[in-house]
Amino acid sequence: MTQSLAPVHPGAPSPVATSSPPRPTELVEVPGVPTVLLALAGLLAFGACVGLGTPAWSSFTATALVPIAGLVGAAVLTGPALVAGLIFLRPDVAAEVPVAALGRGIAAGGSLAAGLAPMALFLVATSGLWPLVLLAGFAVAGIGVAVVTVRTLMRAAGGKLGFVAAWIVLAVLVGLRIAFGVGAMAMEGLR
Amino acid sequence: MSVLHTCAAVLRDPKALVDDDARRSLEAYGPTLLGIIVVSSAIFGVVVGTYRGGIQLAFAGIKLPLLWLLPIVVALPAMRALYRVGGIAVDYAQVGPATAIGVARATVLLAVASPALWLMYSVHVDYHLAVLALAGSLVAAGLLAAVTIASVLPGRGTGKVLVHASAVFAMGVVFAQSGWVLRPFIARPRADVSFMRPVESNVFDSVAASWRSAQGRYTGWDARKEGLLADPDTAERAETAGPQ
Numbered sequence: 001m002t003q004s005l006a007p008v009h010p011g012a013p014s015p016v017a018t019s020s021p022p023r024p025t026e027l028v029e030v031p032g033v034p035t036v037l038l039a040l041a042g043l044l045a046f047g048a049c050v051g052l053g054t055p056a057w058s059s060f061t062a063t064a065l066v067p068i069a070g071l072v073g074a075a076v077l078t079g080p081a082l083v084a085g086l087i088f089l090r091p092d093v094a095a096e097v098p099v100a101a102l103g104r105g106i107a108a109g110g111s112l113a114a115g116l117a118p119m120a121l122f123l124v125a126t127s128g129l130w131p132l133v134l135l136a137g138f139a140v141a142g143i144g145v146a147v148v149t150v151r152t153l154m155r156a157a158g159g160k161l162g163f164v165a166a167w168i169v170l171a172v173l174v175g176l177r178i179a180f181g182v183g184a185m186a187m188e189g190l191r
Numbered sequence: 192m193s194v195l196h197t198c199a200a201v202l203r204d205p206k207a208l209v210d211d212d213a214r215r216s217l218e219a220y221g222p223t224l225l226g227i228i229v230v231s232s233a234i235f236g237v238v239v240g241t242y243r244g245g246i247q248l249a250f251a252g253i254k255l256p257l258l259w260l261l262p263i264v265v266a267l268p269a270m271r272a273l274y275r276v277g278g279i280a281v282d283y284a285q286v287g288p289a290t291a292i293g294v295a296r297a298t299v300l301l302a303v304a305s306p307a308l309w310l311m312y313s314v315h316v317d318y319h320l321a322v323l324a325l326a327g328s329l330v331a332a333g334l335l336a337a338v339t340i341a342s343v344l345p346g347r348g349t350g351k352v353l354v355h356a357s358a359v360f361a362m363g364v365v366f367a368q369s370g371w372v373l374r375p376f377i378a379r380p381r382a383d384v385s386f387m388r389p390v391e392s393n394v395f396d397s398v399a400a401s402w403r404s405a406q407g408r409y410t411g412w413d414a415r416k417e418g419l420l421a422d423p424d425t426a427e428r429a430e431t432a433g434p435q
Contacts, residue, residue: 053419111275111276112272112273112276114268115272116272118269119266119268119269119361122261122365123364123368123393124419125418126371126390126393126418126419127390127392127418128393128418129393147277151278
């Protein structure tokens with residue numbers, strides 16, 4: 001009877017193996033709404049600072065939305081894949097863990113973007129480097145999201161997270177696609 | 192603690208200034224560190240101004256402290272965010288004093304080394320050589336400040352090096368652009384003296400153009416007026432002309 005309960009996926013541990021030591025509680029706490037809203041405000045603030053440097057006001061809105069659209073869009077579109085994938089591949093990991101990890105990642109990306117906003121404002125005020133500032137800031141915030149998400153997952157779920165690497169690639173590609181789509185709208189506004 | 196003792200601590204053992212309690216050290220040493228930065232960099236600025244003399248002594252003496260303080264103000268939020276995301280839990284009460292200590296150490300050493308620069312400028316060296324000497328001095332001092340900031344803040348190990356490097360890079364970018372915006376520090380011998388030049392182009396384009404010139408490719412350089420603070424007439428033209 002026990003054999004019939006064994007997981008279908010060969011790489012997944014058996015239910016008996018779930019008696020591993022409990023992970024720290026705080027690692028599976030999903031960030032609250034204020035934290036997430038602050039993160040979104042940070043992303044928006046960074047985008048708005050860069051948007052001020054665009055030579056035409058018609059492209060301001062699209063430029064301001066690039067970071068938030070790229071990062072949040074990627075999280076919304078690929079987040080379910082992360083949650084479902086981990087639930088399927090790692091039965092020992094609580095379902096809240098990937099949600100909490102992604103939430104923490106977004107919060108970190110937002111705080112990074114908020115920190116970069118004064119720098120962005122300074123650079124766009126004194127130079128025409130707004131496209132470079134936008135790309136660099138978006139990349140830094142994206143790396144922050146990825147690093148914190150993976151780090152939280154590793155701490156809560158342990159190693160052997162090859163699936164997460166594949167998810168990161170997917171999320172990066174989706175994020176870039178959205179960002180370039182919105183960025184194209186910004187360039188369209190310049191024409 | 193007297194100014195002299197604070198200077199000694201900054202030069203000998205900067206970590207000791209923030210070891211006990213970061214918040215207390217900010218209250219205790221903050222004003223003194225700020226004073227050290229302003230006075231030391233102003234001394235260096237006056238020495239830089241001796242290349243042209245006259246009103247440029249005052250202009251450079253005022254702008255050099257701004258060159259060091261502006262990056263602290265602008266890049267501090269980014270540095271703090273980078274440290275926190277990188278797993279080094281620091282707040283403004285730690286990053287602020289650490290940055291001030293690093294900059295104070297760099298400016299004190301610049302000030303004490305300034306007689307050597309004055310000696311060089313006093314024999315009327317070529318303008319480009321004078322600019323190179325100033326840039327070299329600032330880069331060396333900036334690197335010293337970066338190393339000091341990294342050594343004062345917590346976080347060791349190979350993984351943390353990347354975090355320190357990212358934070359210092361952010362400050363370096365602002366430092367470089369600040370230097371470009373606040374130019375001229377050394378006025379050309381026959382040029383009109385002005386406190387600041389119009390906002391145009393950026394430091395990276397300038398370095399690229401200098402690099403091409405150094406390689407013998409004199410293609411010329413059109414420094415376009417760009418940025419929010421650029422001449423409004425130019426911005427209006429750009430609006431009607433389409434993408435820049």
